[in-house]
Amino acid sequence: MKPTPARFAATPDYADLHRHLGGAVHPKILYGYLHDHTADVGLTPQERDWIHGLLTRFPTYESLRGYFSSRRATLAEYLELHKLVEPLQTPGAMAYFLYRIARGARVFEHASLLELRFCPYLRTDPSADDKARITHMEAVIEAVAQAARQPEFAVDIRLLLCLHSLLPDAVNQATIDLALRRRDLVRGIDIAGPEERVAERMPHFVACLRRATEAHLSATAHVAESHPRYIHSELFPYLQRIGHGVQIPLHRPDLLANLSRRRICFELCPSTYLQTGTFTDLRPVREAIRRLDDADVPYCFATDNPAFNGRYLQAEYELALEYDLINFQGLARCQWNAFAYAF
Numbered sequence: 001m002k003p004t005p006a007r008f009a010a011t012p013d014y015a016d017l018h019r020h021l022g023g024a025v026h027p028k029i030l031y032g033y034l035h036d037h038t039a040d041v042g043l044t045p046q047e048r049d050w051i052h053g054l055l056t057r058f059p060t061y062e063s064l065r066g067y068f069s070s071r072r073a074t075l076a077e078y079l080e081l082h083k084l085v086e087p088l089q090t091p092g093a094m095a096y097f098l099y100r101i102a103r104g105a106r107v108f109e110h111a112s113l114l115e116l117r118f119c120p121y122l123r124t125d126p127s128a129d130d131k132a133r134i135t136h137m138e139a140v141i142e143a144v145a146q147a148a149r150q151p152e153f154a155v156d157i158r159l160l161l162c163l164h165s166l167l168p169d170a171v172n173q174a175t176i177d178l179a180l181r182r183r184d185l186v187r188g189i190d191i192a193g194p195e196e197r198v199a200e201r202m203p204h205f206v207a208c209l210r211r212a213t214e215a216h217l218s219a220t221a222h223v224a225e226s227h228p229r230y231i232h233s234e235l236f237p238y239l240q241r242i243g244h245g246v247q248i249p250l251h252r253p254d255l256l257a258n259l260s261r262r263r264i265c266f267e268l269c270p271s272t273y274l275q276t277g278t279f280t281d282l283r284p285v286r287e288a289i290r291r292l293d294d295a296d297v298p299y300c301f302a303t304d305n306p307a308f309n310g311r312y313l314q315a316e317y318e319l320a321l322e323y324d325l326i327n328f329q330g331l332a333r334c335q336w337n338a339f340a341y342a343f
Helices: 005-010 027-036 045-057 061-069 075-079 082-088 091-107 130-148 169-181 195-200 202-214 233-238 247-251 253-262 270-275 283-294 313-322 328-340
Strands: 014-020 111-118 156-164 186-192 241-244 265-268 299-301
Touching (some): 014 328, 027 045, 027 082, 045 082, 091 156, 111 130, 130 156, 156 169, 169 186, 169 202, 202 233, 270 283, 270 313, 299 313
Parallel strands (some): 111 156
């Protein structure tokens, strides 16, 4: 089904298929949380120490926002930002954060569908041993799912669990187990973390995705975001979508026909590629999109980490239009794809 101008005009809502929970909390919200919970007796000593450390490091909102939004030299450096936020996103804090995520998605982005991806293990008590942390992952997922139910804002928030390239095999396998057991709460899985570690552990991640495929659990993966050496075509048979993948049309256009046949949708996040130092301008993204269009490979735009890059969903579309990544017909097609390829 191709979108038409009439359908475009009648469908003002947006869907975001690639947003990390750690990067979904606006710096203003995060800074407010830090100040509101400095004396919270319900927090653990580790949480209070983390809050104190962040307020010492970022004494003003402007300093926190400036640090989050500054351009990084590499993707690996950019990913370190998540480590500032993850220790705060405990089960007890999820209601605070998810209410505000849903409110912002509806009020400022007119989004009616939002897929949030996160690694539950990284939101468990870091002082506990691996066995205890794995056991506690289910409580994290339940807390996120409960907090995501915000009927006031009518945003359908769906959860994806991230396997992580820096976590042990046992943790990733336990994450798959949990995703399969709690399909009432989990819509799919993702592979996240530093790209070079994914490449080093390819047999492990192929095995994880194969398990998901055999159980008919939807999967996406961060692939070929920063460099062509991270193009992993061996993952394609197990994916319904590709996170980023911008290097594929630029360096391996021969793979596009297969991706088109499989109708694998690319989740493109243009602002991220500037902030991570992947590209110095958007000309490579424009060329990548031209090649995707020529090969009839579906794609949509997403925010990735709007708290870091400062751009929410409409701003990504505005950026794409301003720099001729797409035209208005392409905008309608991207909006349609975002709903059509949701998990």
